[in-house]
Amino acid sequence: MTAIIATTVFGIIMMFTGLFVDNKKTVSSIAAVLFVALLGINIMELSDATGPALRSMTLSLLGTADNTNGAFPQLLFNNMLRIDKMSMWFGTAMTACTALYILLIGKEFRKVGTHVAEYFALIFFILCGLYILTAYNSMLMLFIGIEIMSIPQYVLAGSDKRNLKSSEASLKYFLMGAFSTGILLMGITLLYGATRTFNVTEMVPMLHSESLNPLAISGIVFIMVALGFKVSAAPMHTWTPDVYDGTPTAFTAFMATIVKAGVFFAFLRLFHVSFGNISEHWLMILAIVTALTLLIGNVTAVYQQSVKRMLAYSSIAQAGFMLFSVLAVSSNIAWNGIILYGVAYSVATIGVFAVLVKMKDYTYDGFNGLAKKNPLLAFVTTIFLFSLAGIPLTGGFMAKYYVLLAVMHQGNMMWLVIFALLMAAISVYYYFRVIIAMYFKQGDPELTSEVTMGDQVLLIATTIIVILLGVMPHWFLMPA
Amino acid sequence: MHLLLLTADQNTPFNYFPVALQLVIAIGFVAVMMGATHLLGPKRRTKDKLVNFESGIPSVGNARQPMGIKYFLVAILFVLFDVEVIFFYPYAVNFRFLGAEGFKEVVLFVAFFFCGFLYIVKKGALDWED
Numbered sequence: 255m256t257a258i259i260a261t262t263v264f265g266i267i268m269m270f271t272g273l274f275v276d277n278k279k280t281v282s283s284i285a286a287v288l289f290v291a292l293l294g295i296n297i298m299e300l301s302d303a304t305g306p307a308l309r310s311m312t313l314s315l316l317g318t319a320d321n322t323n324g325a326f327p328q329l330l331f332n333n334m335l336r337i338d339k340m341s342m343w344f345g346t347a348m349t350a351c352t353a354l355y356i357l358l359i360g361k362e363f364r365k366v367g368t369h370v371a372e373y374f375a376l377i378f379f380i381l382c383g384l385y386i387l388t389a390y391n392s393m394l395m396l397f398i399g400i401e402i403m404s405i406p407q408y409v410l411a412g413s414d415k416r417n418l419k420s421s422e423a424s425l426k427y428f429l430m431g432a433f434s435t436g437i438l439l440m441g442i443t444l445l446y447g448a449t450r451t452f453n454v455t456e457m458v459p460m461l462h463s464e465s466l467n468p469l470a471i472s473g474i475v476f477i478m479v480a481l482g483f484k485v486s487a488a489p490m491h492t493w494t495p496d497v498y499d500g501t502p503t504a505f506t507a508f509m510a511t512i513v514k515a516g517v518f519f520a521f522l523r524l525f526h527v528s529f530g531n532i533s534e535h536w537l538m539i540l541a542i543v544t545a546l547t548l549l550i551g552n553v554t555a556v557y558q559q560s561v562k563r564m565l566a567y568s569s570i571a572q573a574g575f576m577l578f579s580v581l582a583v584s585s586n587i588a589w590n591g592i593i594l595y596g597v598a599y600s601v602a603t604i605g606v607f608a609v610l611v612k613m614k615d616y617t618y619d620g621f622n623g624l625a626k627k628n629p630l631l632a633f634v635t636t637i638f639l640f641s642l643a644g645i646p647l648t649g650g651f652m653a654k655y656y657v658l659l660a661v662m663h664q665g666n667m668m669w670l671v672i673f674a675l676l677m678a679a680i681s682v683y684y685y686f687r688v689i690i691a692m693y694f695k696q697g698d699p700e701l702t703s704e705v706t707m708g709d710q711v712l713l714i715a716t717t718i719i720v721i722l723l724g725v726m727p728h729w730f731l732m733p734a
Numbered sequence: 735m736h737l738l739l740l741t742a743d744q745n746t747p748f749n750y751f752p753v754a755l756q757l758v759i760a761i762g763f764v765a766v767m768m769g770a771t772h773l774l775g776p777k778r779r780t781k782d783k784l785v786n787f788e789s790g791i792p793s794v795g796n797a798r799q800p801m802g803i804k805y806f807l808v809a810i811l812f813v814l815f816d817v818e819v820i821f822f823y824p825y826a827v828n829f830r831f832l833g834a835e836g837f838k839e840v841v842l843f844v845a846f847f848f849c850g851f852l853y854i855v856k857k858g859a860l861d862w863e864d
Contacts, residue, residue, distance in 0.1 A: 266849050273856045468747050 255330060255337060257345060258385045260295045264288045265378030272371025278364050285374035286360060289353045292381070296346040303339050329391070333453060336391035343732040344519050344593050345388045348512050351600040352381060354719075355508055358608040358712050362504040365702075366413050373413060376406035377508065384516035388523075393442045393452040396520060400438065400484060403513060404431050410505040411497055423500025430493045434483035441476025444469045454528050461532050474529055474536050478543075481524075484517045487577060488546040491570045495554075498566035503616075506562070507607030510569040515596030518576045522592050525580050533583040540581055541670055548574035548677040555684045562616045564684055565606065568642060571681055572599050575657055575674065581667065582660035590731045591656035597730055598649030598723045602641035605716045608709075609635045614700040621688055622697025628705060632692040634713045639685040641720045644678050649723025654678065656727070807859045818847055 268285060275281050327338035356377075363373045383403030390396045408431065412424025446452060448470035449460035461470055483490040498506045529536060551571030558564040576595050582588040609631055613620050625632035641650035658674060661667045691697075723730060786793050825832070825840055832839075854860075 266846075269849075269853050273853065 255328065255335075256299055257292065257296050257349070258382055260292055261378050261382045261385065264292060265375045265382065268371050268375035268378060272369065272375070275371070278370045281371045281374070282360055282363070285371070286356055288374075288378075289349075289356045292378075293346075293349050293353045296342075296349045300339075300342045300346045303342050334392045334395050335386070335389045336455075337389045339732060340589055340593075341388035341519075341523075344596070345385050347593060347597050347730070348384055348388075348516060348600070349381065351512050351515075351597060351604065352377070352508075354601065354712075354716065355512070355604045358604060358709075358716065359504050359507055359611060362611045366502045366504055367415065369413070373410065373505075376410055379406045380508070380513060384512065387516050387520040390520065390523075391454050393445065393454070396454075396524065397435075397438060397442060399520065400517070401435065403516065404435070404484070407431075407509055407513065410509070411501040413505065414502045417500075417502075419500035420502060421500075423497045426493055426500075427497045430483070434480045434490070437476050437483075438480030441473045441478075441480060444473030444476060446473075448473060454524065457528055458531060461529065463532050463534065466532060466535060470532075471535055474532075475539065477524070478536065478540065481517065481521045482543060485514055485521065485573050485576070486570050487543050487573055488550040488570065489543075491547065491550065491573075494570055495563055495566045498569065499560070499563050503562060503607060503611045506566075507604050507611075510565070510607075511600035511603045514569065514573065515576075515592075515600055518573075518579070518592055518596065522580050522588065526583055526588065530583045537581065537583065540577065541667065544574055544577040544581060545670060545673055547571070547577060548674055552677045552680045552684075556680065558684070559618065560616045561610060561613075561618060561621065561688060564688075565603070565610070568681065568684070569603070571677065572603075572642070574677070575654055578657040578661050578670075578674065581670075582657070582664045585660040585663040587656055587660040587663065591653070591660045593732070594649075594656050594723070594727055594730060595653035598641060598653040598720070601716060601719050601723070602638045602648075602650060605638040605713065605720065606635060606642070608713065608716070609638075612701050612703060612705065614702050618687055618691050619695075619697065620699055621691040622695040622699060624692040624699050627699055628701070630710055630713070631705060634717045635692065636689050637717045637720055639688055641724070643682045643685040645682075647721065647724045649720045649727075652724050652727040804859075804862065807854075811854070811859065814847070814850070818844075 267288065268281075271281055271284055275284070327336050329336055356374075360374075363370050366373065380403050383399050383401070383406075386395055386399035386402060390399055408424055408428040411427050412421050414420035442452070445457070448467040449457040451457050451460070479490060483493075486494040498510055501509060525533075525536075525540075547570060551567050551569075551574055555564050555567035555571060558567060576592065576599070579588040579592040579595065582591070610616065612631070624635075637648065641648035644650040644654045654674075658671050661671055821840075821843065825836065828836070
């Protein structure tokens with residue numbers, strides 16, 4: 255709750271910073287301080303929420319029971335928001351990823367255009383939408399959260415105003431996004447017609463498998479299509495490559511990671527909490543969507559010539575894996591799976607993008623001989639790509655393991671798990687093409703800016719996080 | 735007719751049969767009428783008839799021309815104030831009922847609104863000459 259207010263206020267502070275502070279370096283530092291403060295607020299709130307849980311865990315280890323019952327979950331604004339520990343944990347994890355993103359890529363904002371403070375403000379507003387999406391308890395809040403999240407993204411996509419591709423990305427994203435929002439609203443309306451409530455939990459008793467209103471089932475499919483659009487699941491993925499490619503690289507890194515993970519959390523929450531009881535009506539549709547997403551994402555990524563465009567297709571492919579956590583309705587690992595996948599995918603992708611913004615040439619050939627020119631840059635990129643491909647001892651492996659395990663628990667989805675493993679094998683091909691270019695090909699890659707000492711420290715820290723995610727995944731999961 | 739009355743009693747998908755019927759009739763009517771006028775009516779195409787009708791004034795140039803963004807900004811600002819007023823009307827009606835709590839919320843809303851307005855004025859959205 256404090257986090258939602260704080261991020262809004264920080265966004266407004268950033269807007270006015272843009273008016274009164276001319277020096278862009280000062281603006282960036284103010285933004286960095288505010289992001290760290292936001293992370294601090296999140297952690298404080300989280301420790302309030304999980305504090306008792308942590309205490310009771312230690313007490314039960316000592317053999318004494320603890321009866322303190324915290325005020326969680328919090329219900330706010332006439333049950334419109336329901337902030338529980340899981341949503342707080344996820345929100346904090348995503349804020350931490352954003353702070354990492356700002357530290358790694360934030361100074362590249364200056365190269366995009368003149369309105370640096372506004373870019374930071376927009377990212378604060380996107381985070382506000384993300385917090386609402388992690389905690390919504392009403393379909394209206396789901397809609398508002400998605401809109402708060404999407405509208406700043408349309409602006410960020412077009413932030414490089416003089417660039418034709420950036421404008422194209424913005425317009426495409428806006429038109430398609432507005433259309434999918436229409437579909438979402440239609441779905442919410444149909445569902446309201448069937449259950450007479452907007453409340454996520456109150457509609458559960460209205461949805462029975464035996465006497466399911468056809469309005470409800472069409473509503474669920476409409477919502478599935480709209481959310482599938484936002485997370486770029488096939489066949490609603492067609493906007494993704496052009497938008498991610500046209501958007502300035504510094505912002506693609508944010509749109510493809512934290513935003514996507516946030517929408518996935520909302521997706522999971524809605525389909526597990528509200529529609530979990532009637533899963534046999536929609537599970538097959540979602541399973542086919544998952545299979546299609548994996549197939550199209552991975553196979554098309556193979557044919558790309560530009561690393562940035564390859565990463566766009568790879569983000570479609572990774573969305574396929576994240577969909578597994580939504581599929582695992584009856585498994586309690588699914589929630590941990592999406593948190594771990596969201597963090598592992600975000601950190602690794604932000605890392606790759608942090609290297610990519612430094613490159614002058616985004617094609618595979620542009621990476622030729624990077625290992626000779628800058629061994630550190632090549633090494634960290636290799637680790638990030640290992641993580642994305644799901645090589646053991648990296649975060650990506652553990653994340654894939656969790657989501658696939660969740661579906662295995664569910665049962666009778668074995669075909670999809672095997673298919674996903676095959677597709678993961680394909681993904682190794684296009685991720686490793688970058689590694690091969692860096693280590694085994696001759697060339698002299700040009701960098702747009704100097705790799706400073708701070709960059710090196712941050713990149714190494716990111717690499718350590720990626721490896722920690724792979725060897726100590728439980729550190730990143732909520733203590734039970 | 736008997737059938738239609740019967741279906742109205744229970745809550746089944748069949749309940750929506752009259753709606754579907756209405757939809758089919760509506761689309762059918764439009765299609766038939768358009769087809770009929772097309773086939774039956776006389777066709778005299780003259781140059782004047784094919785030109786866009788602009789209240790009798792001869793049309794000048796193409797409508798799709800780039801124009802100043804300032805018009806758009808003013809229009810959007812108007813929409814903002816419009817929405818503000820939309821919130822004020824229901825508040826004014828329930829002013830007594832909502833009491834101090836409601837007043838606090840509305841002041842908060844106006845404060846946020848004012849922040850945005852201040853920002854856009856400082857940015858020079860209303861400077862017509864530059």
